[in-house]
Amino acid sequence: MRPPLANLDGIVFVNSCVEPAPNRFILDKLVAISDSKGIEPLIVFTKTDIGAAGELPELYRNIGIKVCTVDNTTGSGAEEVLDFIRGKTTALIGNSGVGKSSLMNVLFPQLSLETAHISRKLGRGRHTTRQVEMYKLEGGYVADTPGFSTVDTERYCRIPKEELDGAFREFADFSGKCMFGDCAHIKEKGCAVRAAVDEGIIARSRYDSYLRMYEEAAKINEWERPK
Ligand SMILES: Nc1nc2c(ncn2[C@@H]2O[C@H](COP(=O)(O)OP(=O)(O)OP(=O)(O)O)[C@@H](O)[C@H]2O)c(=O)[nH]1
Ligand SMILES: [Mg+2]
Ligand SMILES: [Zn+2]
Numbered sequence: 001m002r003p004p005l006a007n008l009d010g011i012v013f014v015n016s017c018v019e020p021a022p023n024r025f026i027l028d029k030l031v032a033i034s035d036s037k038g039i040e041p042l043i044v045f046t047k048t049d050i051g052a053a054g055e056l057p058e059l060y061r062n063i064g065i066k067v068c069t070v071d072n073t074t075g076s077g078a079e080e081v082l083d084f085i086r087g088k089t090t091a092l093i094g095n096s097g098v099g100k101s102s103l104m105n106v107l108f109p110q111l112s113l114e115t116a117h118i119s120r121k122l123g124r125g126r127h128t129t130r131q132v133e134m135y136k137l138e139g140g141y142v143a144d145t146p147g148f149s150t151v152d153t154e155r156y157c158r159i160p161k162e163e164l165d166g167a168f169r170e171f172a173d174f175s176g177k178c179m180f181g182d183c184a185h186i187k188e189k190g191c192a193v194r195a196a197v198d199e200g201i202i203a204r205s206r207y208d209s210y211l212r213m214y215e216e217a218a219k220i221n222e223w224e225r226p227k
Contacts, residue, residue: 004132005091005143010040010084014094014103017051017069023095024056028209030093031065032167036159042084043067046099048077059203063170072102082107082138089141096127096147104144108137113144161217165193168210170202184214 011034015022027043034041043060045053049071057067066084070077081103084090092100101113116128127146134143159167165175165185171193175183179190196202 005134005145007089008039008091009088009140010042010090012042012044012081012084012090012092014044014046014092014098014100015053015056016047016095016098017045017053018047019050020095020097022053022056024205025209025212026095028168028206029213031060032159032164032209032213035169036163036167041065042081044081044103045069046072046103049073059205062203063206065169070099070103070106072099072106075106078103078106085138085140085142087139091132091143091145093145094147098147100147101129101144104135104142107142108135111135158220159213159217161214164210164214164217168206170206171210174202186211186214 011030013027013030013034015027022045031041031043043057043065045057045067046069048069053069057069060067066080068077068080070081072078085107092103094100097117099115101115104111104113105115114128129144129146132143132145134141161184162182165171171185174192174196175185177192178185178188180188183191183193185191185193193202193207197204197207
């Protein structure tokens with residue numbers, strides 16, 4: 001499969017506090033993919049005027065990921081996004097309706113990109129932005145992308161299960177301390193990763209995402225793996 005974007009320095013993962021609510025699993029999956037490819041992630045929570053991001057910003061900041069909260073109706077918080085994308089090749093990625101194009105318009109008003117409320121009656125599959133578009137801005141390139149659906153993200157997990165723990169950055173302090181060198185951190189005796197989850201050092205939701213991704217990765221046939 002040929003990705004529509006390549007050679008990204010950074011990815012801005014856009015979530016909205018509400019409508020649609022953040023999906024932790026998809027966020028963890030995308031962050032794992034960017035981490036495994038050495039692409040710097042920035043997590044943004046939009047619509048702070050109508051909802052709160054709750055515990056999520058702190059959860060991700062605790063593992064060293066930059067997080068910012070933005071109200072696109074006033075532009076409050078958007079400067080941090082600008083600092084992140086300046087001079088880099090980046091893309092805004094996230095579910096349909098989270099406010100990617102709205103954020104682009106806040107950052108670069110000259111773009112006047114189309115934005116729209118997605119009616120619940122019409123359901124998923126209605127994307128306002130229909131193609132990936134790259135703009136030369138702020139000494140770099142920024143891409144606005146169409147929102148994805150949950151189904152689309154299924155095919156993105158192509159991290160081999162043996163390498164998956166390396167894509168969860170906060171596991172690194174523990175994965176070398178497991179009793180078995182090839183520990184998958186699932187049911188093995190003496191697993192230091194699971195112990196850290198039980199002690200509350202690693203967030204349970206992150207570990208749950210790891211387990212779900214591991215299961216998905218285990219279903220991928222050897223020949224389907226990227227070389
Ligand atoms: N209240 C509020 N509404 C917002 C905010 N950001 C975006 N919206 C609204 O959310 C809706 C979707 O915004 P878009 O910018 O079109 O979302 P998108 O992520 O580009 O969606 P796709 O192009 O379909 O992927 C629009 O009605 C926006 O006005 C925000 O911070 N606060
Ligand atoms: Mg859009
Ligand atoms: Zn382990």
